[in-house]
Amino acid sequence: xxxxxxxxxxxxxxxxxxxxxxxxxxxxxxxxxxxxxxxxxxxxxxxxxxxxxxxxxxxxxxxxxxxxxxxxxxxxxxxxxxxxxxxxxxxxxxxxxxxxxxxxxxxxxxxxxxxxxxxxxxxxxxxxxxxxxxxxxxxxxxxxxxxxxxxxxxxxxxxxxxxxxxxxxxxxxxxxxxxxxxxxxxxxxxxxxxxxxxxxxxxxxxxxxxxxxxxxxxxxxxxxxxxxxxxxxxxxxxxxxxxxxxxxxxxxxxxxxxxxxxxxxxxxxxxxxxxxxxxxxxxxxxxxxxxxxxxxxxxxxxxxxxxxxxxxxxxxxxxxxxxxxxxxxxxxx
Numbered sequence: 031x032x033x034x035x036x037x038x039x040x041x042x043x044x045x046x047x048x049x050x051x052x053x054x055x056x057x058x059x060x061x062x063x064x065x066x067x068x069x070x071x072x073x074x075x076x077x078x079x080x081x082x083x084x085x086x087x088x089x090x091x092x093x094x095x096x097x098x099x100x101x102x103x104x105x106x107x108x109x110x111x112x113x114x115x116x117x118x119x120x121x122x123x124x125x126x127x128x129x130x131x132x133x134x135x136x137x138x139x140x141x142x143x144x145x146x147x148x149x150x151x152x153x154x155x156x157x158x159x160x161x162x163x164x165x166x167x168x169x170x171x172x173x174x175x176x177x178x179x180x181x182x183x184x185x186x187x188x189x190x191x192x193x194x195x196x197x198x199x200x201x202x203x204x205x206x207x208x209x210x211x212x213x214x215x216x217x218x219x220x221x222x223x224x225x226x227x228x229x230x231x232x233x234x235x236x237x238x239x240x241x242x243x244x245x246x247x248x249x250x251x252x253x254x255x256x257x258x259x260x261x262x263x264x265x266x267x268x269x270x271x272x273x274x275x276x277x278x279x280x281x282x283x284x285x286x287x288x289x290x291x292x293x294x295x296x297x298x299x300x301x302x303x304x305x306x307x308x309x310x311x312x313x314x315x316x317x318x319x320x321x322x323x324x325x326x327x328x329x330x331x332x333x334x335x336x337x338x339x340x341x342x343x344x345x346x347x348x349x350x351x352x353x354x355x356x357x358x359x360x361x362x363x
Contacts, residue, residue, distance in 0.1 A: 034058040034329045037096035039087050039111050040103035041065040041074035048100050049078040051321035062094035091118040098123055098332055104194055105201025109134040116141045121148035123328045127206040128347055135351040139344040148332045150339045151347040156218050157323030159314040160284040164276050167289050173271025176251050179219055181212040181267040183282055184258030191236035195259055203238035205357045208257035211282040213350050219269050222248035231360045239357055285314045
């Protein structure tokens with residue numbers, strides 16, 4: 031089988047991590063990169079051994095004819111670049127947050143489903159072994175019925191208005207950078223449809239949300255989600271059940287997960303060990319670059335002719351985009 035050929039839109043740090051992951055995955059390569067700057071694209075291609083670089087995105091789509099495009103530009107460009115790819119019949123793997131609002135999500139997914147072209151938000155965290163192990167424990171009933179999830183992610187971002195975190199013109203704000211993780215991970219663990227949401231946000235002088243709190247009520251559980259650019263949070267996810275809890279430190283790039291419940295005497299599976307205090311620890315000692323899993327999923331889905339992934343379905347990304355609508359409604363007038 032011919033190698034699966036990715037092209038990249040954007041030449042920043044996250045695009046570099048994607049290139050490193052492609053080298054670890056079998057049967058694929060990065061065939062081209064495009065940027066608004068010819069010099070930046072050329073330098074990126076030289077650094078990562080990419081055979082072709084382009085100034086401008088449409089030309090790359092016409093000439094390189096990739097099997098899929100990975101969109102690594104800032105959030106403000108995701109919608110337009112996704113639409114451009116679909117207009118050229120090219121599947122899309124787009125960095126999160128994929129959209130700034132629900133109208134963008136609805137349009138792109140409608141085109142995808144009508145044309146039969148694959149589109150997926152690159153929510154890599156849902157593929158990580160430690161995150162998946164936590165979900166397995168929940169499905170096995172290790173903590174009983176889940177009743178509450180608390181997920182906190184935050185750090186002190188650069189406070190100048192020109193950087194991507196604080197610049198609304200670049201899709202800045204905690205919602206698109208951090209809340210996307212807390213919401214889409216909560217959905218992954220709870221596995222129930224959100225029935226009601228309450229949102230609150232603090233806003234910067236530059237016009238972006240810098241701290242978000244979201245309360246989600248599901249059929250029989252709740253989630254309390256906090257994200258912030260103003261201070262360092264403990265950064266963990268805790269899923270409470272009727273009989274115990276599961277803790278994931280750094281849930282958006284988790285390498286471990288911990289099961290806490292009474293009377294725990296499990297048959298240990300690969301990667302698991304009992305701690306001296308009786309808790310069960312799973313350590314991911316295999317993953318070198320977590321982007322590999324979303325790359326493998328993309329290749330599988332495209333080759334099978336799918337329009338979406340069951341791990342990061344269109345409905346999830348659309349639901350999160352509707353949450354962004356709610357958060358933006360809190361912006362001071």
